[in-house]
């Protein structure tokens with residue numbers, strides 16, 4: 001039956017009804033294959049023992065999103081030192097059935113050395129696997145780092161302000177922050193992108209979690225999540241899954257700052273506004289380039305204190 005199911009998926013990858021039908025059965029194998037340490041297809045070029053980063057940005061991205069990755073590499077994702085603290089950015093990718101995309105990723109990885117990839121299907125409903133691949137990579141290869149941020153390709157991230165706030169906060173363990181989601185309930189409407197069945201998640205509320213658009217954690221928490229993840233029931237919403245792990249670890253997400261700095265929506269651009277935020281959502285690659293340029297050009301200008 002399992003074999004037949006896998007066979008069907010191979011022949012009819014485009015028929016989502018069938019893959020959904022098979023999904024439950026595959027859940028166990030998916031998790032084990034994603035936690036196998038030896039099957040990374042691509043790894044970034046870093047020796048964390050010698051040069052431990054202060055902050056690692058892990059960006060969930062799909063193979064076809066080269067333009068967005070290029071914009072990030074030229075802006076907030078550019079490797080750099082901020083007040084002596086090393087910041088590095090890596091992209092988390094799965095695989096697709098489009099051969100040309102996969103070949104392009106091979107060249108891209110050779111050129112930029114910033115891709116972390118495993119051989120799971122890159123799809124929205126596999127985001128938990130993708131995030132756990134990033135968690136696994138940090139746990140195995142870069143536990144010397146101090147903080148990790150998980151974010152997306154359509155985000156603006158103010159790494160300068162984020163670093164400043166992290167240093168000011170001066171927390172090194174059991175720290176988790178972002179846009180806090182408290183008392184959220186599973187969406188039971190089948191038409192929704194975030195639909196979760198009672199079978200997948202029976203309880204009526206989620207534990208506290210932070211929006212997957214951008215959350216930051218101290219690296220000790222990464223290893224603890226990695227350690228505990230296999231005993232946490234799988235849910236396809238990656239940010240909720242991380243929340244379930246945190247609940248089990250008894251770690252509460254906290255605010256980074258007294259003012260809001262993480263945004264779920266698109267924040268209207270002005271350089272004064274963008275100096276004092278950490279994330280803004282729904283940013284197109286061309287906008288990112290424009291915003292970054294405007295921020296750099298206005299470096300010496302004063303903003304009113306509010």
Ligand SMILES: *[C@@H]1O[C@H](CO)[C@@H](O)[C@H](O)[C@H]1NC(C)=O
Pocket residue numbers: 009019023026030119120121122123124125126
């Ligand atoms: C997730 O990845 C696995 C492994 O490649 C694949 O079999 C499965 O169909 C994917 N699930 C979805 C919903 O795309």
Ligand SMILES: *[C@@H]1O[C@H](CO)[C@@H](O)[C@H](O)[C@H]1NC(C)=O
Pocket residue numbers: 170
């Ligand atoms: C940061 O916290 C440590 C204790 O965890 C303390 O020794 C140190 O002085 C603090 N640094 C700053 C700049 O507040």
Ligand SMILES: *[C@@H]1O[C@H](CO)[C@@H](O)[C@H](O)[C@H]1NC(C)=O
Pocket residue numbers: 223224227228
């Ligand atoms: C991993 O989890 C087990 C219990 O599930 C615990 O005993 C162990 O200390 C944990 N290790 C780390 C590094 O957190």
